Amino acid sequence: MAFKLPDLPYAxxxxxxxxxxxxxxxxxxxxxxxxxxDNLNKAxxxxxxxxxxxxxxxxxxxxxxxxxQNGIFNNASQHWNHSQFWEMMSGEANAMPGEVEKALxxxxxxxxxxxxxxxxxxxxxxxxxxAWLVKDKDGSLKVTKTENGVNPxxxxxxxLLGCDVWEHSYYIDFRNKRPAYLTNFLDKLxxxxxxxxxx
Numbered sequence: 001m002a003f004k005l006p007d008l009p010y011a012x013x014x015x016x017x018x019x020x021x022x023x024x025x026x027x028x029x030x031x032x033x034x035x036x037x038d039n040l041n042k043a044x045x046x047x048x049x050x051x052x053x054x055x056x057x058x059x060x061x062x063x064x065x066x067x068x069q070n071g072i073f074n075n076a077s078q079h080w081n082h083s084q085f086w087e088m089m090s091g092e093a094n095a096m097p098g099e100v101e102k103a104l105x106x107x108x109x110x111x112x113x114x115x116x117x118x119x120x121x122x123x124x125x126x127x128x129x130x131a132w133l134v135k136d137k138d139g140s141l142k143v144t145k146t147e148n149g150v151n152p153x154x155x156x157x158x159x160l161l162g163c164d165v166w167e168h169s170y171y172i173d174f175r176n177k178r179p180a181y182l183t184n185f186l187d188k189l190x191x192x193x194x195x196x197x198x199x
Contacts, residue, residue: 001051005029005037006083014091018188019181024172032168033082040075047072054080055153062154077149081130085164090191097196107141114143119182121145122165131182133161135199160198161190 008014008029013022040057044050049057049072058080061073101111108114114133121143122131129147134157136142141160144152152159163185170181 002041003037005034010091019184021173036075036078043072058153074149081151089189094192096192100196115186117143122182123179125165128166131163161195
């Protein structure tokens with residue numbers, strides 16, 4: 001079963017007014033994400049993973065907190081991460097649904113405190129990685145960060161929101177200002193309806 005690059009759920013220039021340029025999406029989706037898909041298909045061809053789902057490949061190659069097969073895991077997890085990431089953003093401003101606001105207030109004290117923790121996680125991730133809002137196995141909401149392509153699937157968590165903090169996700173638009181990119185992501189790019197659907 002060959003994996004395919006998913007289409008963006010909006011035009012390449014749909015996020016430009018919210019701070020993510022057409023050029024960024026052309027590089028990030030059309031080149032970087034496509035490379036993960038292509039490399040994954042090559043890596044699993046003729047292996048036990050060839051007929052497995054993406055989720056099975058990710059979790060099956062992450063055991064006891066460590067990556068079992070780097071090439072397969074890295075490309076599978078990054079394909080999964082990016083497929084979620086595109087859906088977690090919107091080309092249209094959308095208000096935070098009441099149930100999301102309540103859940104964030106209950107878990108973090110306020111929406112502002114959640115944003116502060118999320119930005120700190122993303123800004124504090126040394127090198128490449130991701131910042132996440134997750135629902136843990138006990139149902140509680142937490143902010144986490146992961147290195148490289150590691151994602152919440154690896155820990156049995158549900159990803160509610162994720163932000164790519166690899167440099168290729170923000171360098172064209174924000175240069176080395178990762179904190180500004182994270183603030184912009186939370187304030188202008190998040191598809192809060194998508195977050196609600198994941199809850």
